[in-house]
Amino acid sequence: MNIEIEEISKEFGATAALHPVSLSIPSGTLVALLGPSGSGKTTLLRILGGLEFPTAGRVLFDGSDATGLTVQERRAGFVFQSYALFRHMTVFDNIAYGLRARPRKTRPPAAEIARRVTRLLDLIKLPDIGARYPSQLSGGQRQRVALARALAIEPRMLLLDEPFGALDAKVRRELRQGLRDIHDTTGLTTVFVTHDQEEAMELADLVVVMSMGRIEQVGKPEDIRARPKTAFVREFITS
């Protein structure tokens, strides 16, 4: 699914989190929103997911206006910064949540749900942890479960907020490859937020550098590295 962001702005009271920004994301791309804290990258991600609504502007999914769609209607697989796994449910129930929440007409039968959860546990290479609770998992395992839970709803796109933020360097490298693999297998349009330029450059097809609620530059990693458009970008990607 391709995503079109047209002149989106967001104000919280008197402060502008996003000045009008526009961005075009081709279907199936892996995009990094890169910037320091306060650059508006998380706000933009939450607007795509329907968790915030823009003050002005439009969002188009596959050419049709999605600005007014509720969070449920967006069908975006969202991975939260601290994963937000349901702490009182097992891993299995976490992943099954989205399928069970469907209205009766479109809800798969229990056996089908179990089959899909098992397949997703295989996909994240953790086939044996279905019966565990989130508190019994390592940080890296939690991240992968959150990813599986987001994928379970057969999302139209994948949105990830600092997906590697809370992990140590070694696990981070492993999971980067994991996300790349899952993206390539599913072919989903994927947007992730990061403040780590190395992570963005290494993982993404398209990097969007943001600062102070504005988009500074959009481009392939090698183009941004070779031709930084502004002083901010030059400084940020060499730091």
Next chain:
Amino acid sequence: MTETTLPLRWRPATTEPALVRWGLTVLCLAVLGVLLFAPLIAVFAEALRDGVALAIASLSEPDARSAIRLTLLVAAVVVPLNAAFGIAAAWAITKFDWRGKPLVLTLIDLPFSVSPVVAGLMFVLLFGANSALGAWLVAHGYPIVFAVPGIMLATLFITFPFVARELIPVMLEQGRAEEEAALTLGATGWRMFFTVTLPNIRWALLYGVLLCNARAMGEFGAVAVVSGKIRGQTTTMPLMIEMFYNEYLSVAAFTMAALLALLAFVTLTLKTALEWRYADQLAANHRH
């Protein structure tokens, strides 16, 4: 470094000398004994002074039975209502940003800081026969003051903070992320509430409900002002205890006091039993 710098006797940094540990433990038990156990035992001893049969007989008096019934009825109405209000208040305060939040937080605490007698007087002023509203209600056959609805209202007011106060810190700490996750997965607001919010707050909610229940059954001051103390009609257990006591019916007074204490004891035992039964889940929730 060399061995000479090591202390000769090693002990964990957080452990105090034996004398201090034992001293504190004994002091704590002594205070508990004098302030809690001794008075409780005295109440039960006094109730059973003339035998179990007499104590039970005193509870079967019509006035006594009516008081027990009324207290149970008040708790059965007030506790569910305040559980619902408490959840609503805690929800509004922790999950949304709006102006006037500090004011509402202060208002929630009001019943804690206002003397129960003053609370009772407020309801008499508002709904009593001397107010326009009260006169109208009486004329239409719905008396509030010196009737059961007044007792319910006063108890509702007094016990309002218990549930909200237990829930607010827990809900603040848990944040909104899990709820947002449920919504992105397609859950409706109600489904999110029943499958994510409620399970996450259930222990705090249970504790708040138990405290609210204990206070609803035991409230004296505010209820005394609005009830009019009509025997067999608007007399709750705490009011009945005082009336028996003032009439020198000490077995009846202390038997009812023992029963009230026993009700509190049952709720506490229930809570401990549940905590013990679900210890694993509790630990899992907290370590997250």
